[in-house]
Amino acid sequence: MKSESVTQAKKQPDMIEPLFDLIxxxxxxxxxxxxxxxxxxxxxVIFFIVYxxxxxxxxxRLGALDVALVEAAxxxxxTGVLLxxxxxxxxxxxxxxxxxxxxxFRVAMAFSAAGVSLxxxxxxxxxxEPVGLQAAVNTQLTIAGVENPVTAVxxxxxxxxxxxxxxxxxxxxxxxxxxxxNEDWGMRAGLTTHSPSDEVLTSFAQILPxxxxxxxxxxxxxxxxxxxxAFQGGTVLAAMALLIVMAGLMAPPRVGSTAVRLIVVLxxxxxxAVALTGALxxxxxxxPPAMAKALILGIELxxxxxxxxxxxxxxxxxxxxxxxx
Amino acid sequence: MITSAMIFGLCGAAxxxxxxxxxxxxxxxxRRVLAFNVIGSGIxxxxxxxxxxxxxxxxxxxxxxxxxxGIVVALSATALAVALVVAYARATGxxxxxxxxxxxxxxxxxxxx
Numbered sequence: 001m002k003s004e005s006v007t008q009a010k011k012q013p014d015m016i017e018p019l020f021d022l023i024x025x026x027x028x029x030x031x032x033x034x035x036x037x038x039x040x041x042x043x044x045v046i047f048f049i050v051y052x053x054x055x056x057x058x059x060x061r062l063g064a065l066d067v068a069l070v071e072a073a074x075x076x077x078x079t080g081v082l083l084x085x086x087x088x089x090x091x092x093x094x095x096x097x098x099x100x101x102x103x104x105f106r107v108a109m110a111f112s113a114a115g116v117s118l119x120x121x122x123x124x125x126x127x128x129e130p131v132g133l134q135a136a137v138n139t140q141l142t143i144a145g146v147e148n149p150v151t152a153v154x155x156x157x158x159x160x161x162x163x164x165x166x167x168x169x170x171x172x173x174x175x176x177x178x179x180x181x182n183e184d185w186g187m188r189a190g191l192t193t194h195s196p197s198d199e200v201l202t203s204f205a206q207i208l209p210x211x212x213x214x215x216x217x218x219x220x221x222x223x224x225x226x227x228x229x230a231f232q233g234g235t236v237l238a239a240m241a242l243l244i245v246m247a248g249l250m251a252p253p254r255v256g257s258t259a260v261r262l263i264v265v266l267x268x269x270x271x272x273a274v275a276l277t278g279a280l281x282x283x284x285x286x287x288p289p290a291m292a293k294a295l296i297l298g299i300e301l302x303x304x305x306x307x308x309x310x311x312x313x314x315x316x317x318x319x320x321x322x323x324x325x
Numbered sequence: 326m327i328t329s330a331m332i333f334g335l336c337g338a339a340x341x342x343x344x345x346x347x348x349x350x351x352x353x354x355x356r357r358v359l360a361f362n363v364i365g366s367g368i369x370x371x372x373x374x375x376x377x378x379x380x381x382x383x384x385x386x387x388x389x390x391x392x393x394x395g396i397v398v399a400l401s402a403t404a405l406a407v408a409l410v411v412a413y414a415r416a417t418g419x420x421x422x423x424x425x426x427x428x429x430x431x432x433x434x435x436x437x438x
Contacts, residue, residue, distance in 0.1 A: 017329070018327045018328075018329075018332065021327075021329050021332040021333065022332060025332055025333065025335075025336035028336055028340065029336065029339055029340065029343065032340050032343045032344070032363055032367075033343055035347075035359060035363060036343055036344065036346065036347030036356075036359070036360050036363055037346075037347065041353065041355055041356060044356065044359060045359065048359055048362070048363070051363070051366075052366075055366055055370065058333050058336070058370060059373065061329050061333065062329060062330065062333055062373050062374060062376075062377045062384060063377055063383055063384035064373055064377070064384050064389045064392070066389055066393060067369075067373060067389050067392050067393055067396075070393050070396050070397070071366075071396060074396050074397065074400050075362075075366060075396055078400055079362060079399075079400060079403055082400075082403060082404055082407055083355065083358070083359060083403075083407065085407075086355055086358075086407040086410060086411055087355060089411050089414075090355060090410070090411065090414050090420050101350055101352070105350070106350050109346055109349045109350055110346055112345075112349075113342040113343070113345040113346035113349070114342055116341065116342050116345055117338045117339050117341060117342030117343075118338075120338040120341060120342075120371065121334075121335050121338040121339075124334045124335065124338060124371065124374075124375070125331075125335075127375065127378070129379075130375070130376075130378045130379045130382070130385075132376070132379055132382045132385050133385055133386070133387040134379075134382040134383060134385055134386065135382070137386050137387065149386035150386045150389045150390050150393070152386070153386050153387055153389075153390035154390045154393065154394070157387075158387070158390055158391075161390070161391070161394050162390075162394065165394045165397055165398060168397075168398050168401055169397065169401050171401075172401035172402065172404055172405050173401075175405045175408070176404055176405055176408045179408045179409065179411075179412045229393075231393055231397055307397075311400070314400070314401060314404035315404065317404070317407070317408050317411070318408055318412075
């Protein structure tokens with residue numbers, strides 16, 4: 001599928017595609033600049049969200065659909081929610097200072113940053129001809145169990161990275177939870193708010209989640225042969241859960257409840273168990289080709305649940321009864 | 326001919342510069358977290374463009390997988406950083422770190438006492 005689109009692109013040497021890329025790059029740079037230098041923090045965060053969506057489009061142009069899905073869901077979506085939530089809390093504390101440094105310092109820093117960019121650009125342009133790992137991945141793809149090369153790399157060839165990544169999520173959650181005040185421990189995750197019922201948000205939160213659930217599970221299932229996978233699916237599920245919580249239709253789970261802990265640990269635990277079983281029959285983290293597809297789908301399903309729960313809890317933050325001055 | 330990889334690679338390099346600039350000039354911690362994310366996504370874009378330079382081979386799946394891992398790890402780090410900023414603001418009433426000079430002054434005062 002990818003090679004087809006590449007040959008198509010080669011057949012039409014018109015100027016439309018480079019022009020599109022140039023305009024998209026210009027928009028990316030403009031929104032990045034607006035996000036970084038905006039006067040109000042709120043505006044910066046909104047520009048950052050727009051920037052994330054544009055970057056996801058850039059990933060489409062670079063033939064990386066899997067990355068585009070993750071970027072749109074996490075880079076633009078969840079990071080935006082996270083920053084907006086933090087902004088709300090800081091405002092509640094009356095702490096949004098906009099002190100910036102002297103103009104001469106800023107000019108000097110602008111030149112230094114431009115220098116860094118130019119240096120990286122020079123390094124990029126003068127890179128030697130690419131060799132690429134496409135050939136290596138493609139020759140091994142027959143025994144990987146899945147047809148999507150990105151999923152094959154994530155869950156089979158470089159499963160070590162993915163296993164550790166799921167542990168990183170877990171460690172980050174422990175870190176976030178450990179910032180809870182003593183008296184708030186064991187309460188519901190996030191800032192307890194009594195948000196006024198917003199009809200638009202409520203109806204969204206009633207209509208969207210069934211569709212989101214379907215899309216999330218489909219992304220994991222489809223991830224074996226098409227773009228998608230546990231991270232994409234898990235993020236969609238996390239977004240749906242956040243929507244329900246933010247609309248006030250469901251209270252967030254209590255920090256430290258056994259069920260929550262089990263769900264959060266399940267994915268990495270199943271992954272590790274499969275890895276250790278592989279170690280008994282030969283090598284750590286190797287999947288037998290005959291069972292690879294079933295094992296990968298199994299791991300992905302549990303990973304999706306854990307990723308969804310962990311991402312939701314990370315975005316909600318530590319339990320907070322009320323913002324104290 | 327200009328390729329997509331070339332355009333977005335250079336775009337990524339420029340984004341890294343923009344993020345670095347934002348990271349250095351702001352003292353507001355939330356803005357620094359945001360700028361840090363901009364730097365990160367610029368690096369991802371540069372890396373992804375590097376994996377797409379050969380039109381015959383297509384997109385390299387290994388950088389893609391690493392970038393997906395990177396985006397998720399970046400979110401985890403951002404969540405932890407944001408929680409730290411909020412906790413810091415609650416403890417000190419500040420959303421910016423003290424300047425080096427100011428820090429010394431308070432230390433001096435403490436010594437005088």
